Amino acid sequence: DAKTTQPPSMDCAEGRAANLPCNHSTISGNEYVYWYRQIHSQGPQYIIHGLKNNETNEMASLIITEDRKSSTLILPHATLRDTAVYYCIVRSQNDYKLSFGAGTTVTVRA
Amino acid sequence: DAGVIQSPRHEVTEMGQEVTLRCKPISGHDYLFWYRQTMMRGLELLIYFNNNVPIDDSGMPEDRFSAKMPNASFSTLKIQPSEPRDSAVYFCASSLGPQPQHFGDGTRLSIL
Numbered sequence: 665d666a667k668t669t670q671p672p673s674m675d676c677a678e679g680r681a682a683n684l685p686c687n688h689s690t691i692s693g694n695e696y697v698y699w700y701r702q703i704h705s706q707g708p709q710y711i712i713h714g715l716k717n718n719e720t721n722e723m724a725s726l727i728i729t730e731d732r733k734s735s736t737l738i739l740p741h742a743t744l745r746d747t748a749v750y751y752c753i754v755r756s757q758n759d760y761k762l763s764f765g766a767g768t769t770v771t772v773r774a
Numbered sequence: 775d776a777g778v779i780q781s782p783r784h785e786v787t788e789m790g791q792e793v794t795l796r797c798k799p800i801s802g803h804d805y806l807f808w809y810r811q812t813m814m815r816g817l818e819l820l821i822y823f824n825n826n827v828p829i830d831d832s833g834m835p836e837d838r839f840s841a842k843m844p845n846a847s848f849s850t851l852k853i854q855p856s857e858p859r860d861s862a863v864y865f866c867a868s869s870l871g872p873q874p875q876h877f878g879d880g881t882r883l884s885i886l
Contacts, residue, residue, distance in 0.1 A: 698874065707778075707865050707877030708817070757872040760805060761830070764817035 682739040686752030778878035792854040799868030
């Protein structure tokens with residue numbers, strides 16, 4: 665059963681911010697939101713995760729709504745190398761399974 | 775820092791042959807995961823280990839698949855006998871406890 669809903673694809677202009685939405689309306693109180701991405705012919709790469717506070721690291725920012733039913737991954741200055749499939753996943757800390765959905769195919773255009 | 779290392783990167787073999795995929799996790803990580811990715815089913819977890827012990831193998835498709843972890847720095851996924859429908863990209867990942875999983879670049883397996 666899919667726990668998250670993401671748009672299948674989106675385009676972004678190089679140098680602009682990319683905002684990737686994710687709906688997780690059935691998220692439980694102890695479940696985190698994780699984001700991974702998969703560049704062609706590579707393994708999934710961890711980006712960021714959060715519980716309820718907004719998070720930022722060197723790759724991206726994660727904005728989680730107050731009701732935690734949705735979140736947005738922000739790539740502040742997209743580059744061509746950010747073209748990838750982006751996966752939004754919810755999991756609790758004691759559940760080691762990552763359930764990957766179809767993700768969002770992001771294409772960054774020059 | 776060395777990431778998760780998988781070998782071989784590509785494997786082409788004929789159906790009925792035994793296939794062995796190998797994985798070296800990140801040093802110090804105590805969890806190891808095997809995933810399979812196909813166009814039809816996406817990325818799915820096959821099995822995972824904690825401290826070299828299999829914890830959940832509910833994703834292993836059938837008895838033709840087996841996985842072992844003889845020590846903390848090595849794991850194998852074996853398919854015997856292989857079938858064309860086993861063609862996929864197989865990923866290994868490792869983590870330190872509940873921390874994020876780190877993936878290798880996968881083995882692309884083609885069964886003719």
